[in-house]
Amino acid sequence: MNWLYLGIAAISGAAMALQGSLNAALAKALGIWTSTLIVHIIGLATVLAIIIIASIGFSSFTKLGTVPWYVYLGGFLNVLIIYAVMRSIPEIGVGNATTAIIVAQISTAVLIDHLGAFGLKKYEFQYWDILGIALLAIGARILLME
Structure with a gap:
């Protein structure tokens, strides 16, 4: 078992609980769909900044057509996950x-x-x-x- 990757996964789990809480608070203030959009815009800006600052990732865009169509469903699932978390946390x-x-x-x-x-x-x-x-x-x- 690789302890480094278990640690990284644990950090991800803690971040998910924090993210859900922060997203639920944002949804309470702005509404679920507006908050979902804002969260994704901030995520896009963050990833774009990392790609630009670290000069990584742009060459991979040439491979977009080579992957199976269903792997792009992760983007849809991301919206579903964020919506479901924002909707459920305030209630339960x-x-x-x-x-x-x-x-x-x-x-x-x-x-x-x-x-x-x-x-x-x-x-x-x-x-x-x-x-x-x-x-x-x-x-x-x-x-x-x-």
Whole structure:
């Protein structure tokens, strides 16, 4: 197991919880769709600045037509994710929303790994995966108890 990449993934998880909270606060002030647009504009500006400052990435644009069409659905899913987070956090709280997100995310990830979907490396399904998902679901149920 590569601890560096586990650390990077953990930072991503913390950033997701922060992002969801900040986006929900923005949506409360501006509305969900306006906030979704603002978040994407800021994201675009950030990525563009990184590409320009670091002088990386522009050569990859020549390969846009060489990838399967469905990989571009990530942009659509990004809008769906941000909308769903902004919509759910004010209603059920950051902890409950994040719990539901994580359970669905892990279950979907195990399936994608098992299938090797989208050209990703295939990881054989292990029976421990069922136990892990079950324990995660039990933990989620405990967290969601009111």
